[in-house]
Amino acid sequence: MRRATSICLTLMAAVPLGVSAQGMLPGCRLENGSLQCVPGLTASPEEQIQVLDGQIDQGLQQEGHLQQAIQGLQRFVLVGEAREGALLKAELTLQGADVDELDVHWYRRSAQGNWKLVKSGSGHSYRVGPEDQQDRLMAVLVVRSRDGKIQRISSNVIGPISN
Secondary structure, eight states: OHHHHHHHHHHHHHSOTTOBGGGSSBTEEEETTEEEEOTTTSOOHHHHHHHHHHHHHHHHHHHHHHHHHHHHEEEEEEESOSBTTOEEEEEEEEOSOOEEEEEEEEEEEOSSSOOEEEEEEESSEEEOOGGGBTOEEEEEEEEEETTSOEEEEEOOOBOOBBO
């Protein structure tokens, strides 16, 4: 038992006091949904509560920004046929949004692959080509607000593309 205690103390001594696990509290980590803290390295319970309250408030603020962006975006959908030669259009409707800049990026995915940026695709429309055969296509709307925040919203998926 004494050896286990000394190993534990040695490990604790090697960890700087300011280290915080998973961005939460110094000396604590989240394990299976439960906050586990090392005695002596953690803040007082009151300080822990203040830190967690601050993180919750920050999360709620970020969620509010996301909701505002989504509320301002009434509609973002791809329209067109899933066939070679067809013109796909990204239709969007913004209402009362605090938007500084809008960009539409196009992505392609093969049956088992990851989404990959289509280098030739930019703007609100995309002409389906032979390289898109059997793939799926989607667009991602990148919205930059006046305060510099960036939101990304994906469209519906069209495909697989046929000829």
